[in-house]
Amino acid sequence: MTEPASNFLRTIVADDLKSGKHDTIVTRFPPEPNGYLHIGHAKAICVNFGLAQEFQGQTNLRFDDTNPEKEEQAYIDAIEEDIRWLGFDWQGDVKFTSDYFDTLYEYAVHLIKNGDAFVCDLSAEQMREYRGSLTEPGKESPFRQRSIEENLELFEKMKNGEFADGACSLRAKIDMASPNINLRDPILYRIRRAHHHQTGDKWCIYPSYDFAHGQGDAIEGVTHSLCSLEFEDHRPLYDWLIEHLPVPSKPRQIEFARLNVNYTVTSKRKLKRLVDEAVVAGWDDPRMPTISGMRRRGVTPAAIRKFIDMSGISRAVGTTVDLGMLESAIRDDLNDNAPRAMAVLKPLKVILTNLPEGHTQVVTQPVHPQKPELGEREIPFSREIVIDQADFNEDSSLSKKKFKRLVPGDYVRLRGAYIIKAEGFSKDDDGNITEIQATVVEGSVGENVEGIKPRGVIQWVCANAGVPATVRVYDRLFDHETPDKGDNDFMDHLNPNSLEVIKGCLVEPGLAQASPEQGFQFEREGYFVADRFEHSENHLVFNKTIGLRDVWERKA
């Protein structure tokens, strides 16, 4: 266990605990249930849950459901599942901002009574005009001076459904000349006759994010309300509301930079387009940066957590983490934990001519070479086996250094079995190699043989006992580092080779017992996972999670 890296959030929390400002901390993860979680959310989850865990605090899951028109129960279910899968659990029941609608309404009345809020009849368009611009101050609404009594009455009528949607709104009375536009009498409540997934038709007015979020934090006793940098400009409003309302606690909002990863997009709108236009098979397509997509790809929760941990937390904007870092975290976890197996993706038959017809035997290999305690697996071997087409080359002049695989007249080690020598090969009319004739070196199973230096080690599968499988090989979805930056239309940068479906693969028999979502290392190929939904004992389907690190390929 290494020391957790220092970061400013940890420092703030540690100081608050040390100074006695707080005895324990409470964080929250506040998704809006209007879409699926992706790698960016994974950071928010890991930061909020991770920080609380580290300091023995607690984390609430609170759905920020103040905009019923965009939200759905289905997203709530999916989000809960993703968070649990990532390995986190929230304190107590799932919470909803809508749980506090009654209190929020009272808070609004409180503000009105203190002369800090008013009902404004300006239309959306007029309000925009009155708001001013980034460089010019706004103008005060003509309704700003309404009496407290009138505002109270009007607000109640808003609640009672006596006005049409959009006819008026409740606004905080702050400062129309503020250089921070969020302080120019921001909207607190709007009229919206929409059925809410939690509160049904009880309300026709809904609080804005600004009016709901901080108060929700305060009600729950959240101590550190962590959010992304774009909410920085909202902090003065967050604090203003906390100061002007009789809330039970004073949470502190702290912003940190969101996660960007190159070669991927995370905007909800863009991901939806990939799904809608059938570029991918769905939100959980293994190429998607969604939690469910990565899960189906075979990425483990531990790998995601490790990646988030590696990429750090800061306030630096516009930074982009290299996808290679994610891949490294994935390999690191899978290398440690994935059982090994042999699979031949593109089979080429090898006849071992010096073995008798019908010869069969069983060889054993460790489940994991670095973890003998995991036991061994038995692998049938016979006179006819298959190796990968890429592991044979008819050009025997290839140097041993350049091609550490099988070549006519030379030796190669079959992993866990014999050293063999290629004696000859056959071709079809099109010039494709169809079969290799080879001989085994007697006594070479598990033993080195004096005077014979195989060029390398290759995987193999028994031609008869091997089990057929379908393997899907995935690559990055985009071939551009920043597919959606600047003038780029991300749809122009799709990698045309992001999916290759290989049928007719042959895998070692033990793999027929693989259960969905079980991950393996197919030796010399990479990490693969039995598909969560389409894999079965009778129809093996594996998704490639990530290849092995390959210095050779990069040099070539």
Place this chain on the structure above:
RNA sequence: UGGUCCGUCGCCAAGUGGUAAGGCAACGGGUUUUGAUCCCGUCAUUCGCAGGUUCGAAUCCUGCCGGACCAGCCA
């Protein structure tokens, strides 16, 4: 050009006045029945730039330069 924030190795990122951590990548070498893993080593005299304060600055001050965010009755 109103405001807020940010700029430390190719990419992340520590460091907050005492003389540049770490990870990813890259590059050498060793071990190896996975061209994997593992191990060892190399990789910022310099912290956007220019001044200033100080015995001493990435850290403080000033001015530039570059980038991000904000004008939804979205979150």
